[in-house]
Amino acid sequence: MTLIDAWPEHVLAMQERGIILTEPGREARIPLRALHIGQVQSLYKDPIDLAFVCVKLYDTDWATALIAPYLSPSGYIVTLQNGLAEERIAAVAGWERTVGCVGGGMYVKLDGPGCVTRARHPGRSISKIFYVGEVHGCVTPRVRQLAEMLDHVDATGCTTNLWGLRWSKLVANTMTSALCAAGGLSLKRLFSEPGSQQLMLRLAGEAIGVGTALGYAVEPIFGVEAGRWMAAAAGDSHCLVDVGAAFHAQCEVLTEASLSGTAQDIAKGRRTEIDYMNGYVVARATEAGLSAPLHAALTALIKKMELGQLSPGRESVSALATV
Structure with a gap:
């Protein structure tokens, strides 16, 4: 090697x-x-x-x-x-x-x-x-x-189904990595707190909707079928139980030291992959005639953090709940 x-x-x-x-x-x-x-x-x-x-x-x-x-x-x-x-x-x-x-x-x-x-x-x-x-x-x-x-x-x-899996991984990344960085939370805490869970669910719903519109056969994300994520994002109580169990399962395998790649980049003062992650979802949404407002807002937030105009913390993501 x-x-x-x-x-x-x-x-x-x-x-x-x-x-x-x-x-x-x-x-x-x-x-x-x-x-x-x-x-x-x-x-x-x-x-x-x-x-x-x-x-x-x-x-x-x-x-x-x-x-x-x-x-x-x-x-x-x-x-x-x-x-x-x-x-x-x-x-x-x-x-x-x-x-x-x-x-x-x-x-x-x-x-x-x-x-x-x-x-x-x-x-x-x-x-x-x-x-x-x-x-x-x-x-x-x-x-x-x-x-x-x-x-x-x-x-x-x-x-x-490489392309469908690729989009599923993109969903998982875009619902967690930038949010972890913006909130200053470990991934373990991100998966455990109700406020971040709700934002992750909305991000997943937007990204899955875009992938489906583009023709990808989106595979399960964190063990939950793509359609059930969409239904949960729309408020289906049974699917919300599935999503809650998926979040809990992630908490079980993570340690408090878990940080996303975007969080590590922000901490090190490095350029992030936000344009190729949440920003990519926004661009492909436009291509499909859709919108991804929460992904767009999170992309803008991370870009400000890259430039040192904002610091990670709960106050930096509080506005996302109103998007």
């Missing part, structure tokens, strides 16, 4: 001592090969069979262009990212070299150079953590092999 990164201190730490991986109940030090992006040209002697692109969505194009020339003749790229990134990968590397992987419920963060923490208990989810699939929907030998590999990390399955 070779890890490639642009942060010099991170690369140096991995080169000296490997990755220190901490999750509930265990800590492991994992030796591996690490390269800075300036060292990638050394791969011409040792081409890559399988490349995971795990960068922020706004870095997808250059990261793909960086690694594509060093793929082996049968090598391919796996888009282990949020959002719908396959088209951008394929535009650089080709569709035949593009495989999708939807990761949900990983809840990890980079604590410092060479140190990664997972804030949930592995193997305790009602759904798979990873789903891998071809963009054309067939289950191929390389997809089966990839699933077997990732199953060593956590529960993995193959999918024939």
